[in-house]
Structure formats: structure tokens, C-alpha cells
Amino acid sequence: MGSGRLKFIVGGIFILAAVVYLIFASMNENAEFFMTVDELQARSQEVVGRNLRISGAVVGSTIQYDPQTLALSFEIANVPGDNAEIEAQGGLAAVLHAAVVDPARTRITVVYYGARPDLLRDEAQAVVTGHLGEDGVFYADEILLKCPTKYEQAVPDQAEGN
Amino acid sequence: MLAQFGFGVLVLTFLLALYSAGAAITGYVRKSFRWVESARLAMQLTFPLTTLAAGTLVYLLATNHFELQYVWSVVSRDMPLYLKMTALWGGQAGSLLFWSWLMSAFASAVTLRKWDRDREFLPWVVIVISVTLAFFLAMNIFFLDENPFARLWQTMSGDVVLGVFQPAGTFALTPSDGQGLNPLLRHPGMIIHPPMLYLGFVAFVIPYAFAMAALITGRTDDRWIRITRRWTLVAWLFLSGGLVLGMRWAYDVLGWGGYWGWDPVEIAALLPWLFGTPFLHTVIIQEKRGMFKQLNMVLIIVTYVLVIFGTFLTRSGVLSSVHAFAQSAIGPMFFVFIGISLIASFGLLIHRWGDLRDETSLGKMSMLSREALFLLAALLFGGFFIVSFWGILYPIIYEILSGQKITFGPAFYRLPVAVILGGLMVLMGMAPLSSWTFGSLKTIGRAIWKPAIPSAIAAVTIFALGMKNWLALTGFTLVAFVIFVTLYEFWRAAWGRHKTQGENIFAAFWNLFRRNRRRYGGYIVHIAMVIMAVGIIGIEVFQTTTQKSLAVGESLEISGYSIRFDSLAQFPTTDGRWVTRAVMSVSRDGKTLGELYPRYDLYPDGQPMTIPAVRSTLADDLYVVLVNWEDISQSQAPFKVYHNPLLIWLWIGSYIFIGGILVTAWPEKDS
Numbered sequence A: 001m002g003s004g005r006l007k008f009i010v011g012g013i014f015i016l017a018a019v020v021y022l023i024f025a026s027m028n029e030n031a032e033f034f035m036t037v038d039e040l041q042a043r044s045q046e047v048v049g050r051n052l053r054i055s056g057a058v059v060g061s062t063i064q065y066d067p068q069t070l071a072l073s074f075e076i077a078n079v080p081g082d083n084a085e086i087e088a089q090g091g092l093a094a095v096l097h098a099a100v101v102d103p104a105r106t107r108i109t110v111v112y113y114g115a116r117p118d119l120l121r122d123e124a125q126a127v128v129t130g131h132l133g134e135d136g137v138f139y140a141d142e143i144l145l146k147c148p149t150k151y152e153q154a155v156p157d158q159a160e161g162n
Numbered sequence B: 001m002l003a004q005f006g007f008g009v010l011v012l013t014f015l016l017a018l019y020s021a022g023a024a025i026t027g028y029v030r031k032s033f034r035w036v037e038s039a040r041l042a043m044q045l046t047f048p049l050t051t052l053a054a055g056t057l058v059y060l061l062a063t064n065h066f067e068l069q070y071v072w073s074v075v076s077r078d079m080p081l082y083l084k085m086t087a088l089w090g091g092q093a094g095s096l097l098f099w100s101w102l103m104s105a106f107a108s109a110v111t112l113r114k115w116d117r118d119r120e121f122l123p124w125v126v127i128v129i130s131v132t133l134a135f136f137l138a139m140n141i142f143f144l145d146e147n148p149f150a151r152l153w154q155t156m157s158g159d160v161v162l163g164v165f166q167p168a169g170t171f172a173l174t175p176s177d178g179q180g181l182n183p184l185l186r187h188p189g190m191i192i193h194p195p196m197l198y199l200g201f202v203a204f205v206i207p208y209a210f211a212m213a214a215l216i217t218g219r220t221d222d223r224w225i226r227i228t229r230r231w232t233l234v235a236w237l238f239l240s241g242g243l244v245l246g247m248r249w250a251y252d253v254l255g256w257g258g259y260w261g262w263d264p265v266e267i268a269a270l271l272p273w274l275f276g277t278p279f280l281h282t283v284i285i286q287e288k289r290g291m292f293k294q295l296n297m298v299l300i301i302v303t304y305v306l307v308i309f310g311t312f313l314t315r316s317g318v319l320s321s322v323h324a325f326a327q328s329a330i331g332p333m334f335f336v337f338i339g340i341s342l343i344a345s346f347g348l349l350i351h352r353w354g355d356l357r358d359e360t361s362l363g364k365m366s367m368l369s370r371e372a373l374f375l376l377a378a379l380l381f382g383g384f385f386i387v388s389f390w391g392i393l394y395p396i397i398y399e400i401l402s403g404q405k406i407t408f409g410p411a412f413y414r415l416p417v418a419v420i421l422g423g424l425m426v427l428m429g430m431a432p433l434s435s436w437t438f439g440s441l442k443t444i445g446r447a448i449w450k451p452a453i454p455s456a457i458a459a460v461t462i463f464a465l466g467m468k469n470w471l472a473l474t475g476f477t478l479v480a481f482v483i484f485v486t487l488y489e490f491w492r493a494a495w496g497r498h499k500t501q502g503e504n505i506f507a508a509f510w511n512l513f514r515r516n517r518r519r520y521g522g523y524i525v526h527i528a529m530v531i532m533a534v535g536i537i538g539i540e541v542f543q544t545t546t547q548k549s550l551a552v553g554e555s556l557e558i559s560g561y562s563i564r565f566d567s568l569a570q571f572p573t574t575d576g577r578w579v580t581r582a583v584m585s586v587s588r589d590g591k592t593l594g595e596l597y598p599r600y601d602l603y604p605d606g607q608p609m610t611i612p613a614v615r616s617t618l619a620d621d622l623y624v625v626l627v628n629w630e631d632i633s634q635s636q637a638p639f640k641v642y643h644n645p646l647l648i649w650l651w652i653g654s655y656i657f658i659g660g661i662l663v664t665a666w667p668e669k670d671s
Helices: A002-030 A037-042 A083-088 A092-101 B002-029 B033-062 B069-074 B081-089 B092-111 B116-142 B188-203 B205-217 B223-254 B264-289 B293-316 B331-351 B370-402 B410-433 B441-464 B470-501 B505-515 B517-542 B648-665
Strands: A031-036 A052-066 A071-077 A107-113 A125-132 A138-146 B151-155 B160-163 B170-172 B405-408 B544-551 B555-558 B561-572 B578-588 B591-596 B599-602 B608-611 B613-616 B620-626 B636-645
Touching: A002 A031, A002 B370, A002 B410, A031 A037, A031 B370, A037 A052, A037 A107, A052 A092, A052 A107, A052 A138, A071 A125, A107 A125, B002 B033, B002 B092, B002 B116, B033 B069, B033 B081, B033 B092, B033 B116, B069 B092, B069 B151, B081 B092, B081 B188, B092 B116, B092 B188, B092 B205, B116 B205, B116 B223, B116 B331, B188 B205, B188 B223, B188 B264, B188 B293, B205 B223, B205 B293, B205 B331, B223 B264, B223 B608, B223 B648, B264 B293, B264 B370, B293 B331, B293 B370, B370 B405, B370 B410, B405 B410, B410 B441, B410 B470, B410 B517, B441 B470, B470 B505, B470 B517, B505 B517, B517 B636, B517 B648, B544 B555, B555 B636, B561 B591, B561 B620, B561 B636, B578 B620, B578 B636, B591 B613
Parallel strands: A031 A052, A107 A138
Antiparallel strands: A031 B405, A052 A071, A052 A125, A071 A107, A125 A138, B151 B160, B151 B170, B544 B636, B555 B561, B561 B578, B578 B591, B578 B599, B599 B608, B613 B620, B620 B636
16 A cells, blocks of 8 residues: 555646746746835836846826827836835825925836836836836836726715705 | 614624534533534524625615715725625725625534534634634724724714714714725726625635534544535636636726736635645545545645634735735734744644555555555655745845845746646646556557647647747647647547447447536536637747827737727716727738727716727737826827737636536436
């Protein structure tokens, strides 16, 4: 009986090992660092060329778009990465607003080639995926945008017609 | 008034669920049939009560009661009635109530079955289901943020607070209009997708409850599996259907040209499926051979826990994802409930471990026996689970250890999942032809060479037609292999009936399905799965995309197609949307094939929604997106086009798949 079961145990371990190997083989290449703009500035040397995902507040006045070449560029300002911190500072909408109006915030220029996304506007939260170039510009392959003002508001702002 | 009534009904249901569990325990301890009967009836009664509560909320939603925070957050005046009603599951609090409603429906259905032969299971089934139900009701009742009946009140200082009853020193606040449902969710696919998924989630609670009853009572034979066989199939049907609908919605609405993005919430819905699917298979071995009893227990326990975990992930805001509505306080509660369920279930399992030994030792099986191949399939699903779960777990661990947040994109999953799915296809081809216990290369080889020949011919033909991508070639060959094996199985069995019983060959086919629905329905599901694989291989390996800003009259080229921008119109609709719609004509080799109308809708509240136009043929999909930006003009517009070869087979496969499950689950006359 011992040897009979053994082959299954060996086979099972073999399969598990293969799965683990496959995971590690694709993990190293595909892990993206998720950073704030501040963190990116602080570690810019070591992360050049790496897969990155950066979150920040879109500064509306810096959006430039050429519909002919589909070249899009804009700046994002630093917002905290931690949800608890965002809540402590009055919620996402307030944090994004504060980030955009504060000229002292760290900012980074994002360049993207493609159609301009629907939700790209002032004080939207942008999560950009791509890599940091040697020139300090962030080259994005993908842009995710969230406009917090509407869907994360828990209660209405003011009373209407009691 | 009505809101307080609804809340009252919820509280009553909660108390009733607790009573039901308590009465069942009392009945067991005192060996009192009457107490157990009382518990059963109490559980039955939860359904009319939750129906009343959910009905009250639906009424409040439909009649614009914006003084309720939940109504205000998911409904607006401009929404059509059916959307207002389905907003029941458009937000967090309502979704939880909806979950409870489905759970109590299934609970009531369970109480109505004939219990004569398995009375001893009854108290424990009632306890498991009632406790689960009570937990979900408690989320609604004890957390104001999750209470769909909570009203808005304003204090003298102008703050807005929530409460079912009027807090002292406040006055009622009634907004004149609500926020309305996110436009992305105003789609037929999104209206059916969550209920389907939830039905699948909730239905898996039933086999779990019976499994626990079997462990507690020590009736560890296959009785619990036979009772819940159809429940499991129904659960699996809804869960699978919910997943496919989610894919369809993503493809039709989100406008990124894909169907699955390995979003954590998508993974959360997939995880129970990765345990439920092998469970569906290995229970067959327990019924037929008395093996894998321990494995089956592990599979159903983990499926249940993943169902709760999936609800938790989608609703707690623990992961940043397009699906998460908001942060919430109920996360820790889910965590505690999952922890207790795990400890209790595995504690029981360990207690009964010895009773669940295989009736025939696994060691006596050859590596190529059917038993071994089923075990192998379960292992591969386990591997699939590890890959998917790791994609969620690793980023959390990494952040705790290094403080650095990381994420995985879809690329992480591609290689491991492709290998595992390939392995599963090989098994789908081999297992039906394998023999019990003594399968060997020789016995399998003897059965397999016939279907292997047309598969090889198919592979060579595909290669000769110019398919040089080895990954796709391997995939298509495996698809052909599974289809030929399955057809061969149909043929072999029908021919056997024809020979031995003298049945007409068509009658023989028909009788096959009638006599052994589970087996042949299952084979149809196998064929459906590999047909879906054709679509997945098509889009994953061969998708191409291009984008260009076009002036009227200009064209862009993609994969041999020419797509011309003919005109653009902007107009309002009766429900207040502002629609921008382009007319594109598609041609190939100078021949016009038709028109496409990619659209861009602006909702009154400023939410935009991009709706792609898709031209589907059996060979490929052209997926055209009119990409919005503010300076859009009648003469110039930007477009993004995807060419998705073979994608339609993903949807065709899913229809066949539903048919196959219906064949399997259709009630049989008890013989």
C-alpha cells in the first residue's frame, strides 16, 4: 500500500511544484509597484524602466491633447496612498481638491498615446500604469480614472426642501 | 413609516432565524421531534418575511423615497421603473438584503423536501442555514451604513446623520432627487449578472449545510451527496452563468475590447467556481467507488467559505477595484464569520477524518485509472486556485512586509492559467475513455487512437492553413481532441445500444440521454467548455488593436478590414441622455459589409458612457469604440478599433453549456 500511495504523493507534489514554478516565472516580470507621486520621486533612480502603477490627482490646467496624433499629456499631483489617511483628511474628493490647488505638491508629467479618456478632468483620481523614463516623464500604457465626487458621497451635501 | 416597517420586518426575520437555530439545537439535545419541527417551520417562514422586507424596499425605490439614504444613492427620478426596482442590488446595503432574500428562498425550499429518510440531518441543516442567514441579516440591521432602511436626518448644525428613527434634535431631510444608478450598471447584462452570481453563491450553502449535517451525525456515506446533487448543479449553473454574463457585460459595455481583466472582484467570483467544479466531479467517484470522501468534504467546505469570502471581497472595499462601491465597516465582521466557519468545519472534518477513509485504497489505483485522472483534475483546479488566489494574496503580503504596494496585471495570469487549462483539456479528453481502477497506457491507447486520428488530421490542417503560433495550435488541437473523444463516446454508447438492444440508432442516442443524463449532459458541457476555449484562444492570442483620429470620409485599416467614418450626429433622448453617434461603414477587399454605430452617451448628471459597436461573425469580431473628448466635432472623431478573432465562440459555447447543464439537472423520474 505504501508504494501505491507514494506515486500519487509524488505526482501531487510534482504538479504543485510546477504550479509554483509557473507562478514565480511570471511573477517577477509582471508585478507592478503601486506608488504615490511622492514615493516615485524619492525612488526614481531605482525604479526607472520597471512596471509601475502611480496614483495621483489630475491637474486640469495641464491637460494637453492633440487629437491628430492622439498625444496626451497631463500632470498628476501627489495624494496619499493609504485609504485611512484619505478618510482622515476628509475623503477622496477633498484630498484630490487639496492636491490640485496646492502648488507645493510633488507633481509628475504623464505622457500617453491614445484617445483621451472620458473621465480625464480636473481633480479626477488617475491611476496610470507604465514606466518612468530617464527624462523623469511617466510613460503610461493605461490610464484608469475615478471621479469621486459623485459615487463615493455617502450623504447629500445640503438640505433640500424639508 | 414604511421604512420603519421594513426595518421591523428585518429585525423580526433575524430573531426568527436565531430562534430557528436555537430550536433545532434544543430539538437535538432533547431528542424532541416537535422542537425540530418548530425550527423547520421557522426557517420556512423566513422567506415570506424577507420577501416582505425586500418588497418594501423595492416599493420605496420605485416611488422615489429619497429621504432614505439607500434610495437616494441608487435611484434618480429620470430612471425607468424597471431600473429603479432592480436598484435593489445596485448598492451595498440592498445587495446584502437581496442576498438574504435569496438565501431564505432556498432555505424555505429545503424545508419543503421530503425528510422521512434523513430526519437526523434536519436539525443541523437548519442550524447551518439559519446561522448563515442571521449573519447576513445582522449586517443590515447592526450597521447603519449597510441598513437599506436608514433615513437621512439633519442636525441643527447642518450635519447629515443616518438613523432608522429620528435622533433627538434633528429634522427630516428629503432630497428632491437621488444620485441615480451608475450608468455603467444601467445595462441588461448588469441587471441579471449580480442575481445570477448571487444565486450561484447562495445555492452552494445548501450542499455545505448537508455536508456539515453528515459530519455531525456521522452519516458519512454518500447520502448527503445524493440529496444535494441537484442543488450543486443548480448552484454551478447559476455561478457559471453569472460569470459568463459578467464577461458579456464587460465586453459590451466597458469598451476596452476584452471580457476578463483579472480584477480582484472577478477573481473573487471565480474562486468558488474553482472548488465547485472539481466537487461536481469527485462526488461521482464517491458515489460510484466510495472514494475521495475526505476530499469532497474539503472541497465543499472551501467552496462555502469562498462564497462568503467572495461576497466579502465584492462588498467590503478591501481591494481597490472597479467593482467596489465604497469602503465599509462590515469587513471585519465577514472576516470573523469566515474564520469561525473555517475552524468549525475543519474541526468537524478532522474529528470524522477516520470515518471518511476511502473504501478502496487509492494506492490500489493505477496512475491512469479514472479515479486517478479525476484526482488529477481536482489538483489542476487546485493549481488554478493557487494562481488566482496568489494574485490577490501576494500583493497584500508584500505590502505588509515591505510597505510597498504592488499589483498584478492580466499578464501575470496568462502563462500559468494557459498551462493549467491545457492540462484540463487533456484530462477532458482522456478521462471519459479511461477505465476504473486498472487503467493503463494500453487500455487508454486502445480507446483513444480512433478519436486521436481525426484530432491529428485537424491539427495538421490548421497548421497547413498557416497557423504558426504554437500556443494556439496546441490549444486548437486539444479542442479538436476533446470534441472527437466526446463524439466518439456518444457514438460508441449509442452503437452499443443499437447492437445489443436492436434500437434504431437515433432512438439509441435519445435513450442515452434519457438513461444517463448526468453523464451525457456532462459531456455536452465538456464540448461547450472547449468551444468557449476557441473564443478565448482567439482573443488572447490574436487580438489586434489600432486607434486613429478620423475626418469624415477617412478610413482606418485593421486586419484586412477597412472602416470608414461616414458621419456623426448628436441628439438628445427622451430620458435626458445626450447621444453622440457615429456612422461607420465596414468593407473588405472593396466589398461593403455593413455599417457600425459606435456611441457615446452623456447622462444628465455628467456621467459619460462609451458604447462600442460590434460586428460579430463566426470568424471574428470588429469592435469599434467612439472615444470621447470634449472637442469632438461633426467632422473629426477619434476611434479605437479591436479585431477579436473567434470571440463569438465564447458566447456560443456558453449557450451550449447552459443546455448541457439543463440536460444534467433535469428532474428524473425516481426509479
